Every structure is written in C-alpha cells, then in structure tokens.
Amino acid sequence: MKKIYLDIAATTPVDPKVATLMSQVMTQTFGNPSSIHKFGQESHSVIERARLQLATALSCEPGEIIFTGGGSESNNLVLQGILNSGDHIITSAYEHPAILNVIEALQTKGVESTLVNPNKDGVIDCLDVINAIQPNTKLISIMTVNNELGTINPIAKLGEISVENNILFHTDAVQMFGKLPMDLSEIHINFMSMSAHKLYGPKGVGALYIRQGNKLPAILHGGGQENDLRPGTENIPGIAGFGLAAELATENLPTNIENILELEKRFLNALTENSIEFTRHCTSHIPGLMNISFHDVLSKPLLMNLDMEGVAISAGSACASGTLKASKVLLQMGVSEKLASESVRISLGKLHTKDDVDSAIQKIIELITRLKITAEINA
Amino acid sequence: MPKKKVLVAMSGGVDSSVALSLLIDEGYECIGVTMKLWENKDPISNVVRNSNCNTVEAINGAKMVCDRLGVHHYTLDFMDIFKKNVVDDFSKEYLTGRTPNPCVRCNSIVKWDTLLQQADIFGIDYISTGHYARVQHEDNASYLLKGADELKDQSYMLWQINPEALKRTLLPLGEITKSETRDYAKARGLETAKTPESMDLCFVSGDDYSKFLNEIMPEKMTSVTAGNIMDEAGEVVGEHTGFTNYTIGQRKGIGVAFPEPRYVKRINPMDNSIVIARKDAMYADHCYASQLNWFVEPPIEEMATFAQIRYNSKGSNATIVREDDNYRIDFNEPQLAVTPGQSIVFYEGNKLIGGGIIEVNS
Numbered sequence: 001m002k003k004i005y006l007d008i009a010a011t012t013p014v015d016p017k018v019a020t021l022m023s024q025v026m027t028q029t030f031g032n033p034s035s036i037h038k039f040g041q042e043s044h045s046v047i048e049r050a051r052l053q054l055a056t057a058l059s060c061e062p063g064e065i066i067f068t069g070g071g072s073e074s075n076n077l078v079l080q081g082i083l084n085s086g087d088h089i090i091t092s093a094y095e096h097p098a099i100l101n102v103i104e105a106l107q108t109k110g111v112e113s114t115l116v117n118p119n120k121d122g123v124i125d126c127l128d129v130i131n132a133i134q135p136n137t138k139l140i141s142i143m144t145v146n147n148e149l150g151t152i153n154p155i156a157k158l159g160e161i162s163v164e165n166n167i168l169f170h171t172d173a174v175q176m177f178g179k180l181p182m183d184l185s186e187i188h189i190n191f192m193s194m195s196a197h198k199l200y201g202p203k204g205v206g207a208l209y210i211r212q213g214n215k216l217p218a219i220l221h222g223g224g225q226e227n228d229l230r231p232g233t234e235n236i237p238g239i240a241g242f243g244l245a246a247e248l249a250t251e252n253l254p255t256n257i258e259n260i261l262e263l264e265k266r267f268l269n270a271l272t273e274n275s276i277e278f279t280r281h282c283t284s285h286i287p288g289l290m291n292i293s294f295h296d297v298l299s300k301p302l303l304m305n306l307d308m309e310g311v312a313i314s315a316g317s318a319c320a321s322g323t324l325k326a327s328k329v330l331l332q333m334g335v336s337e338k339l340a341s342e343s344v345r346i347s348l349g350k351l352h353t354k355d356d357v358d359s360a361i362q363k364i365i366e367l368i369t370r371l372k373i374t375a376e377i378n379a
Numbered sequence: 380m381p382k383k384k385v386l387v388a389m390s391g392g393v394d395s396s397v398a399l400s401l402l403i404d405e406g407y408e409c410i411g412v413t414m415k416l417w418e419n420k421d422p423i424s425n426v427v428r429n430s431n432c433n434t435v436e437a438i439n440g441a442k443m444v445c446d447r448l449g450v451h452h453y454t455l456d457f458m459d460i461f462k463k464n465v466v467d468d469f470s471k472e473y474l475t476g477r478t479p480n481p482c483v484r485c486n487s488i489v490k491w492d493t494l495l496q497q498a499d500i501f502g503i504d505y506i507s508t509g510h511y512a513r514v515q516h517e518d519n520a521s522y523l524l525k526g527a528d529e530l531k532d533q534s535y536m537l538w539q540i541n542p543e544a545l546k547r548t549l550l551p552l553g554e555i556t557k558s559e560t561r562d563y564a565k566a567r568g569l570e571t572a573k574t575p576e577s578m579d580l581c582f583v584s585g586d587d588y589s590k591f592l593n594e595i596m597p598e599k600m601t602s603v604t605a606g607n608i609m610d611e612a613g614e615v616v617g618e619h620t621g622f623t624n625y626t627i628g629q630r631k632g633i634g635v636a637f638p639e640p641r642y643v644k645r646i647n648p649m650d651n652s653i654v655i656a657r658k659d660a661m662y663a664d665h666c667y668a669s670q671l672n673w674f675v676e677p678p679i680e681e682m683a684t685f686a687q688i689r690y691n692s693k694g695s696n697a698t699i700v701r702e703d704d705n706y707r708i709d710f711n712e713p714q715l716a717v718t719p720g721q722s723i724v725f726y727e728g729n730k731l732i733g734g735g736i737i738e739v740n741s
Contacts, residue, residue, distance in 0.1 A: 301500040304453050308410065308501070374499055 003310040004360045008349035009147055009175065009289050010314055015200035015248060018241045022202060026237040033234050034223065043236050050243025054207055057250040060184040066208050066226040067239050071174040072098035074193035074208035077229060078170045079103065079141065081216040085110030087138040092124045093117045094329045095143055099172055112136070117332050122151035122282040130161060139168045144176035148329045148345060150289030151282045152180070159188035168214070174198055178249035179286045190214050196238065201245030205238035256350040260288040263348050263357050270361040276368060279339060281330060288348035293339040297371050302344060305371065309363045315344045382408040384503040385549060388490055389413050389445065389452065391437025394509030394552060396444040396571040397560045401551040402507060403448055410501065411445040411452040413438050414489065416461040417582040422594045443570040455497060457489055464488045466582060470596050473588070476646035477720030478626045481580060487539035495544055505549050512537055513553030514545060521545040522674055523731040528556035535690045538724045538734025539672050589624050606651035608635055611644070611660060619653050622646050628661065628716025642716065662713035668706045668723050668735030675732045684725040688714050688737060699725065705741040
C-alpha cells in the first residue's frame with residue numbers, strides 16, 4: 001500500500017537535495033565553528049553561507065538573522081526578552097501554543113495580555129488590534145499564517161500600526177515561510193520566527209529575524225554564539241540544511257504555488273463531482289492548506305480510518321498524547337460545534353502528484369460513505 | 380481472504396503488548412489503541428499528577444510496541460464515559476456503605492462496549508485485551524473460561540461483559556502463564572517487557588480511598604463524620620472516623636482493642652455506625668445477587684454452581700435459588716466477609732456461567 005502524506009502543514013519530508021548536503025556536512029565539516037584552525041573555519045563558513053541564504057530569501061541583512069533550535073525557541077526569545085512585569089502584549093487567540101503558553105507563563109510574572117479573536121473569515125482584524133492598544137502595550141505578536149486554517153493576516157498593515165503607536169511587532173511566520181513570498185525590505189517587522197522543517201528542511205532548527213537596531217537579551221547563557229543569543233556549539237548540518245531549504249523554497253516559489261493550487265483545485269473538484277457534502281472554511285489561505293468539514297462525518301474517526309488506509313491528514317490540533325478535541329480555532333470564529341468537530345486539515349505540498357491526490361480522494365470518498373452508513377446503523 | 384481485523388486495547392503494560400504480538404503471530408491484522416480514562420488532577424491547582432492510569436510512560440510504551448510490530452496506534456479519549464460510569468458509581472457506592480468493584484464495571488462498559496463501538500467505526504471485527512482468561516467461541520454463543528495460569532486467572536473480573544460482546548472478543552493470554560508472557564516479551568525485545576504489575580485501582584493514587592473520595596466529592600463527604608462502633612448486641616464500643624474509611628472484613632486499624640481480633644461486619648450509613656464482630660460471626664451461609672449477567676440460560680428454580688465472592692478467594696460449591704426476581708445463593712461452605720457491592724461469580728468447572736453484585740438482603 002502506497003502511503004500518502006497530506007499533512008504538509010504539520011511538517012514536511014526533507015528535500016533530497018537538503019538531505020544530501022546535510023549528510024555531507026555532518027561527515028565532512030565537523031570542526032567547531034569557534035575554532036581558529038581550518039576545520040573550524042570551514043564549519044563557520046557553512047553557517048554564514050546559510051545565514052546569507054536566509055537573508056537573500058527574505059530580503060534582509062545576514063546580520064539580522066540568528067539560528068535557533070526551532071520556531072518555539074525563536075518565539076520564546078522575543079516574548080521573554082521583551083516583556084517585563086507591567087508590560088502589555090496584544091496577540092491573537094489562535095496563536096500556536098509556543099506563543100500562548102509563553103504568555104501564560106509570563107502572566108505569573110506580572111505581564112498583561114489581550115487576546116484578539118479571529119473574525120469569521122479566520123483573519124485578525126487590524127481594528128481589533130488597534131482597539132486593544134493600551135499605554136503599556138510593548139509588543140504586538142500576530143502570526144503571519146494560521147496553522148490550522150491557512151489564513152493570511154494583514155502583516156504589513158499591522159507593521160504600520162505598530163510603528164505609528166511606537167510598539168514592537170513580532171510575527172510567528174513558521175507556517176508562512178517558504179509558502180508565500182516575503183520581502184522584509186518592504187514591510188516593517190521587528191522580529192520574525194521561522195522553522196526549517198516546514199519548508200523541507202530538518203527538524204530542530206529555526207531562525208529569528210531581528211530587525212537592525214532592535215536588541216534582545218539572552219535567555220540562555222554560555223559561549224557567545226549567534227550574537228550571544230543562542231549559546232552552544234552550532235548545529236552545523238541542521239543550519240546548512242535550513243539555508244539550502246530556504247534557497248530552494250524561494251527560487252521555485254512561483255512554480256510550486258502554481259502546481260499546488262492546481263492540485264488543490266483537482267482535489268476540491270473531485271469532491272464536488274462525487275457529491276460529497278463539505279464546507280471549506282475561510283475564503284483566503286496559503287496554497288495547499290484546506291480546512292474542510294465533511295458534513296455528518298466526525299473528524300477523529302475519519303482521520304484514523306484514513307490513516308489505516310495509508311492517507312495521513314490531521315484534525316483539530318494534536319496534543320502531545322495524540323488525543324483530539326473539536327477545533328478551538330473554528331469555535332473562536334463562530335463556527336458551530338458540529339462543524340468544528342467535523343473539521344480536518346488536508347495540506348498539499350511541492351512533492352505531491354496528481355496520482356497522490358487521485359488515490360487520496362478515492363480513499364476519502366470510500367470512507368466517508370462507509371462512516372455515514374456505520375453512523376446510521378449505530379443511531 | 381482478507382485478514383480478520385482486531386482492535387487491541389493497549390494499556391502500555393507487558394500483558395497487552397504480548398496479546399498484540401500473539402495476535403499478529405496468528406495472522407490477524409491489528410490496530411492498537413490506548414484508552415485515556417482518567418487524569419489525576421490536584422483539586423486545588425488543577426495540575427495533573429502522576430497516577431497509575433495511562434501515564435505518559437504507559438502510552439509511550441504502547442506506542443513503541445505498536446511501532447515495533449508495525450501496527451497503527453491511537454490514543455482514544457474515554458474520560459467522560461469512564462467518569463460517568465465507573466468513578467461516579469464508585470463514589471456513590473461508598474456513600475451507601477458498600478464496597479464497589481470498579482474494574483468489573485470498567486471492563487464491561489468501557490473496555491468492551493465502548494471499544495466495540497470504536498471497532499465498528501473502524502470497520503473492525505474483533506476486540507482484544509491482555510486479560511488472563513479464555514474465550515471459547517461456539518456456533519451460537521461464546522463462553523468465558525478460566526485462564527490457564529491458575530494464579531493469574533482474571534475471569535472473575537470479566538463476568539459483566541455482555542454475552543454478545545464476548546462473541547467478538549479474543550483473549551490470547553488465556554492459554555499462557557504470566558511468566559511465559561514475560562519470557563515472550565523479553566525474547567521479542569518488546570519495550571514493555573519489564574513493566575511492573577499494576578495492583579491498585581488505576582484512578583486512586585497510592586490506594587488512598589478516603590483521600591480520593593474527599594477530593595472527588597468534597598461536599599458530600601462533609602456529611603461523612605465520626606460515629607459509633609458497635610458490637611453485635613448494639614453496645615457502643617468505640618468511635619469510627621467516618622464509615623467510608625472501612626470495608627467489610629477489615630481487621631486492622633479499626634481503633635478498638637479486644638483480646639480477640641474484631642472485624643468490620645456491617646456498615647450502616649443510615650445511623651452512621653459500623654458493627655464489629657469476632658471472626659466466627661463473620662461467616663454467612665447465603666447471600667443475594669443483583670444485576671445478574673448470564674452466559675447460559677438462567678436457572679428457573681435452582682442451579683448447582685461453584686461461587687466465588689471475591690477475586691482470588693477460594694470459593695465454594697453453592698446452589699443458586701431463584702425466588703421470582705430474586706436470586707439467593709446458598710453456600711455449601713459458609714463464606715467469610717461476604718461484602719455487598721462486590722461481585723459474585725458462578726462457574727461450572729472452568730466455565731464462567733454468570734455473575735452478579737452481592738446483596739445482603741433480597
């Protein structure tokens with residue numbers, strides 16, 4: 001049975017070119033980047049080359065990029081570094097736990113927060129953010145793209161709002177980077193979090209964009225690596241892989257987007273042609289991410305049954321133990337409890353083919369038909 | 380012919396791991412599930428504490444074994460069903476002075492009925508667990524038999540399973556002993572080979588029932604206060620600390636001193652007293668049973684059987700006497716500390732033919 005992975009938004013497979021480079025670096029470039037000798041110099045160059053690749057991809061300066069252990073770490077560096085007792089942060093209610101749980105922890109240290117709900121289109125409304133501004137608002141942190149819905153937030157506008165109000169602006173761009181163009185020379189962002197494994201790079205590597213002139217204190221202390229913000233000998237193969245992944249994603253972005261949109265259309269058309277009743281949530285989103293409620297089919301049994309048939313999708317947000325609840329995000333948008341418990345996330349990427357989509361669709365249709373019959377019998 | 384499919388309940392212990400592996404050896408297509416039943420939360424801080432029940436370690440153990448054996452694994456959240464059917468009943472029974480057997484209810488309602496519904500959703504034929512008991516499938520009925528390992532036999536805990544559900548049950552450990560299970564797990568390199576035996580109730584940490592009851596229903600427990608300890612003649616001989624702290628047959632920790640040991644004979648929530656007695660007064664030659672479940676035709680008038688009144692007790696030949704809707708069980712040998720709320724299970728040789736909940740009166 002061929003397995004079909006339709007959960008690109010959760011993580012991506014490593015691009016074969018990236019894997020080759022990483023394996024090369026791991027076996028051949030082992031020097032400590034801090035060492036003076038040639039071994040060290042080689043490793044050092046690998047890191048700096050990767051930094052340049054990211055800077056090129058984002059139209060920023062290499063000096064504005066630091067490598068971290070992942071998106072969550074980047075978020076923590078910003079939130080823990082900026083917010084002190086008495087400060088206020090505006091964020092969205094549907095941020096990743098790597099934002100929401102940091103804020104919850106900071107609240108015990110006297111940090112105040114306002115959580116803005118997404119509107120019915122799954123987007124954060126700028127007016128809601130403006131209305132939440134207080135005299136002590138120090139930071140606005142709104143994700144670029146929501147991980148469950150794929151909706152795109154008005155980042156440029158939020159950047160302007162933050163400048164006008166003299167507030168710092170952070171965006172968690174983990175779900176956007178590599179899937180949409182991003183030009184940091186055009187828009188005002190103070191801090192931006194990224195992760196390698198969402199764009200066909202390795203896990204355990206992330207990056208943080210820190211706009212020139214902005215400073216962050218370290219939250220871990222040690223050797224002076226990554227501008228004092230990320231102590232510890234660098235993850236050289238991981239960083240090299242991230243660099244190449246970022247380059248590949250940017251280079252081929254228009255082609256990838258076109259292909260993915262084509263597959264997405266094929267997928268949705270097939271559902272309609274087969275008279276499958278469904279609701280696709282949110283009108284605007286990144287290519288390939290579909291949040292769909294199949295009417296009268298609970299998400300959990302659909303997900304598990306599909307998995308047994310070799311098709312991997314996701315639903316709600318999986319917690320560490322892997323149990324599922326109705327999508328909180330959809331409930332925040334005002335979607336009914338019923339539809340929210342029927343919602344699944346299907347995400348397509350650059351490695352998928354028409355055949356993948358066709359076989360997945362066939363399995364999905366078979367299962368929806370069977371599950372509806374079982375539900376009727378049990379009822 | 381496509382392989383028959385089995386949904387295997389995986390606790391994360393060695394028994395269910397080996398059950399899964401044996402079923403795969405026999406050619407079944409298996410899916411492993413771990414049922415999330417309970418979270419031991421601190422009532423004040425709401426912080427989740429360690430408990431014996433589906434810890435992260437246990438779930439990880441189940442996942443590792445499934446992965447090693449190449450089968451899918453899912454964690455299913457049955458916490459609401461478990462709370463409603465098992466924990467609430469447990470608390471209610473204690474408040475009425477009885478000693479419930481939550482594992483029996485959990486098996487029939489959660490591990491069998493609910494799991495079978497799940498199997499239907501998956502389009503799966505059978506369910507399986509790591510219990511030490513055998514299922515004998517015949518043309519029109521299925522029977523529970525005692526496990527091959529006499530010391531470990533768990534059929535007593537399974538009497539309440541719906542006979543229809545039993546038809547779709549496979550218990551691969553029924554034929555082997557616990558030590559064979561361990562050896563098998565070790566030989567196959569299953570990650571759960573050395574998991575410790577679970578002894579206590581999964582949802583009560585440290586086996587501290589009083590603490591648990593106070594946490595789960597603090598309001599109701601305020602009415603459980605100190606009261607009289609009486610002898611059988613009705614003389615007050617001491618003070619108890621709250622009747623939920625005692626079980627029938629308990630000897631230690633009663634808090635009264637007599638030259639000859641005294642046992643808790645009765646718990647009377649109505650007048651908040653407990654009655655103690657000498658050992659020789661603790662025997663009963665009969666009891667009644669409610670909530671009966673039969674795997675054979677129930678007796679019309681009388682039926683000879685072998686009755687067991689607790690897990691790991693010796694049991695006795697007995698006669699089940701039906702009086703209209705009441706079932707009275709007359710023991711050939713009087714039984715010690717017959718405890719209302721516990722299970723009485725009927726056997727015919729190795730075959731479990733039925734069971735019920737012990738009642739003192741009809």
